[in-house]
Amino acid sequence: MANDLAIETRGLRKTYRSRRGASVGVRSLDLEVPVGGVHGFLGPNGSGKTTTIRMLLGLVRADEGEMRIFGHEVPDRLPAVVRRIGAIVEHPKFYPAFTGRKNLQILATGIGVPVRRVDEVLDSVGLGDRGKDAFRKYSLGMKQRLAIAATLLKDPDLLIFDEPTNGLDPAGIREIRETMRALAVEGKTVLVSSHILAEVEQVADTVSIVSEGTIVSQGRVADLLSSRTAATARVLVADPARALNILQDAGFVVRGDGEALIVEGVENPADVTRTLALQGSYVSALVPHKADLESVFLELTGTAERQSGEPTEGVAR
Amino acid sequence: MRLLRAESMRFWARTLIRWAMVAGLVVAGLVVLGSWSTSTPPPDEVQASMQADFDASVKDWEDNGETYVADCLAAEKADAEELGEPLDYECDEMGPPVWADYAYFATFAGEGLSTVQLSLLLVALLTLGVGVTFVSAEHTSGAIGNWLTFEPRRSRVYWSKVVAAVLGVVPVTVVMVGLIAGGSLWAYDHHGALGRFDLDQDLRPYVEMGFRAAVLALGCAALGAALGSLLRHTAIVIGVVAGWAILVEAVAANVFDAIKPWTLVTSMNAWIQGGTAVYVTECDATDDSGMLCDWVEHPVSQAQGGLILTAVVASIVLASWLVFRRRDVA
Ligand SMILES: Nc1ncnc2c1ncn2[C@@H]1O[C@H](COP(=O)(O)OP(=O)(O)OP(=O)(O)O)[C@@H](O)[C@H]1O
Numbered sequence: 001m002a003n004d005l006a007i008e009t010r011g012l013r014k015t016y017r018s019r020r021g022a023s024v025g026v027r028s029l030d031l032e033v034p035v036g037g038v039h040g041f042l043g044p045n046g047s048g049k050t051t052t053i054r055m056l057l058g059l060v061r062a063d064e065g066e067m068r069i070f071g072h073e074v075p076d077r078l079p080a081v082v083r084r085i086g087a088i089v090e091h092p093k094f095y096p097a098f099t100g101r102k103n104l105q106i107l108a109t110g111i112g113v114p115v116r117r118v119d120e121v122l123d124s125v126g127l128g129d130r131g132k133d134a135f136r137k138y139s140l141g142m143k144q145r146l147a148i149a150a151t152l153l154k155d156p157d158l159l160i161f162d163e164p165t166n167g168l169d170p171a172g173i174r175e176i177r178e179t180m181r182a183l184a185v186e187g188k189t190v191l192v193s194s195h196i197l198a199e200v201e202q203v204a205d206t207v208s209i210v211s212e213g214t215i216v217s218q219g220r221v222a223d224l225l226s227s228r229t230a231a232t233a234r235v236l237v238a239d240p241a242r243a244l245n246i247l248q249d250a251g252f253v254v255r256g257d258g259e260a261l262i263v264e265g266v267e268n269p270a271d272v273t274r275t276l277a278l279q280g281s282y283v284s285a286l287v288p289h290k291a292d293l294e295s296v297f298l299e300l301t302g303t304a305e306r307q308s309g310e311p312t313e314g315v316a317r
Numbered sequence: 318m319r320l321l322r323a324e325s326m327r328f329w330a331r332t333l334i335r336w337a338m339v340a341g342l343v344v345a346g347l348v349v350l351g352s353w354s355t356s357t358p359p360p361d362e363v364q365a366s367m368q369a370d371f372d373a374s375v376k377d378w379e380d381n382g383e384t385y386v387a388d389c390l391a392a393e394k395a396d397a398e399e400l401g402e403p404l405d406y407e408c409d410e411m412g413p414p415v416w417a418d419y420a421y422f423a424t425f426a427g428e429g430l431s432t433v434q435l436s437l438l439l440v441a442l443l444t445l446g447v448g449v450t451f452v453s454a455e456h457t458s459g460a461i462g463n464w465l466t467f468e469p470r471r472s473r474v475y476w477s478k479v480v481a482a483v484l485g486v487v488p489v490t491v492v493m494v495g496l497i498a499g500g501s502l503w504a505y506d507h508h509g510a511l512g513r514f515d516l517d518q519d520l521r522p523y524v525e526m527g528f529r530a531a532v533l534a535l536g537c538a539a540l541g542a543a544l545g546s547l548l549r550h551t552a553i554v555i556g557v558v559a560g561w562a563i564l565v566e567a568v569a570a571n572v573f574d575a576i577k578p579w580t581l582v583t584s585m586n587a588w589i590q591g592g593t594a595v596y597v598t599e600c601d602a603t604d605d606s607g608m609l610c611d612w613v614e615h616p617v618s619q620a621q622g623g624l625i626l627t628a629v630v631a632s633i634v635l636a637s638w639l640v641f642r643r644r645d646v647a
Pocket residue numbers: 016017018023024025026043044045046047048049050051052163194195647
């Protein structure tokens with residue numbers, strides 16, 4: 001296993017069993033997070049992001065598979081690396097009745113960090129003057145910031161944030177994004193899970209896309225996008241059914257989308273216009289649509305499949 | 318050690334726990350107050366009438382005592398002859414009236430001691446509750462998941478909580494046991510109402526009883542912490558404990574009273590009182606008339622009680638540990 005990986009999982013599998021039956025958390029999940037930078041962990045709801053993070057942190061037991069963090073086998077060797085990992089899983093969870101400061105003081109005492117560090121990290125997330133308030137009186141944004149402060153107690157090399165912007169307002173989202181970027185600049189590795197593409201696209205250097213418990217694609221965000229630079233074009237014509245046939249005969253990948261046609265893999269939009277014009281079908285509008293992570297994501301996670309009822313290519317299963 | 322310090326911080330930061338301790342001290346104070354008022358001698362006019370009754374009886378005995386004894390012996394003899402077997406009406410035990418039979422004063426040897434023994438069980442109940450709420454709160458709030466990202470070694474996490482719960486209740490246990498046992502004894506002694514309790518002879522076993530009650534209370538704190546971790550919600554623990562108390566200790570023990578010597582209530586009584594006894598019906602088939610049942614006194618030793626309690630606490634604490642070691646934490 002490579003040493004330049006902060007996180008590496010192989011064949012990870014987890015099935016939740018309860019009285020109501022079994023539900024698959026993740027199946028055969030191979031995640032690779034390089035050291036340094038922000039790594040997006042992208043997937044729709046229920047795709048297994050939180051489950052994976054819980055397994056990495058030893059909160060949930062994997063049924064099968066191997067995991068390594070900084071080369072250490074986890075969960076067995078977790079005690080050796082836990083000081084290098086700061087994590088927030090789902091909502092920040094602290095003692096509701098304790099003050100923010102008390103909550104952090106207990107954590108600091110538990111790991112042998114001097115208690116004066118608590119005030120430093122509280123200040124660094126802008127909670128310096130609210131440390132005396134009970135956790136339950138915090139707004140969601142403040143809870144989130146307290147959780148970040150808690151991870152900073154350890155001065156970790158790897159930060160794991162599970163949907164950190166959930167429920168935050170735009171200012172809060174931006175703040176979290178800047179925090180993550182700043183951590184990456186300091187040379188730390190940040191793993192951020194999200195089901196919001198825009199978020200990952202804006203902040204992440206590398207990304208893993210997970211769907212139904214397996215990784216369907218991973219790599220640099222830039223590479224993922226450039227592999228699909230060929231744009232999609234949305235075409236409006238008077239007679240879409242006829243135009244669809246014309247374009248298909250000419251070898252384009254086309255599908256109907258209401259009154260419009262979606263043409264994929266268009267290198268030069270003029271090709272579309274010319275082909276149609278030659279057959280007497282005139283384009284009333286053509287909107288080139290450059291690939292973004294969103295379309296890649298929808299394509300890879302099969303959400304688009306379900307929407308258009310058409311198979312899509314490039315799903316690495 | 319660090320974990321234990323962190324858990325102790327958590328323990329003392331819980332307002333509910335602090336209030337429970339205050340409540341415990343109030344209860345202990347009330348027990349002492351009760352002992353004080355029970356042992357307070359009755360007012361003068363009541364005492365005067367007791368004295369009058371006593372004096373009248375003494376005079377009666379002096380006047381008619383010999384006749385009473387003679388009548389008794391005569392009746393004994395007559396009845397024995399009629400039945401054809403010897404009888405003992407205990408006529409020779411008749412004697413002058415005893416003051417204690419006329420003065421209805423509560424004594425420590427009588428009422429006081431059993432009140433103390435019962436109240437000492439309250440200390441165990443309190444520490445059980447404190448142990449439960451201390452640990453279950455962390456599971457209910459989900460804070461345990463966050464804690465485990467700081468200290469993933471589950472066994473350490475678990476044991477530090479159990480130990481912190483036990484250490485945390487030491488002060489309140491010592492003060493409550495001291496107040497209940499010491500205060501009550503003091504109150505009765507102050508009123509000269511110790512009765513057959515002899516300070517020279519009985520004080521040492523009495524102190525040992527207090528010590529055993531304290532040990533029980535500490536065990537209950539560990540048990541509470543284990544139950545809190547196992548069941549994760551205070552409400553569920555209350556349900557389970559109340560369910561056990563009603564179904565097993567009360568209902569089942571009455572229906573099948575053969576289990577009485579083995580119940581937790583009996584064991585706690587035996588442990589605290591230095592041995593106790595329960596009454597069990599024992600039935601035998603007679604030759605023709607069917608079953609013959611009898612109330613049989615069944616002694617339960619302090620050692621038996623202690624062993625049962627230790628076994629129960631130890632097995633639940635260990636089971637909870639094994640579960641926590643493997644459990645998925647959300
Ligand atoms: N404690 C649990 N018990 C049973 N099933 C669970 C449990 N936790 C998760 N699951 C199931 O495992 C699957 C993956 O859930 P997980 O929470 O890992 O998804 P996620 O990617 O984090 O989703 P989201 O974006 O909604 O947070 C889901 O089908 C979910 O129903």
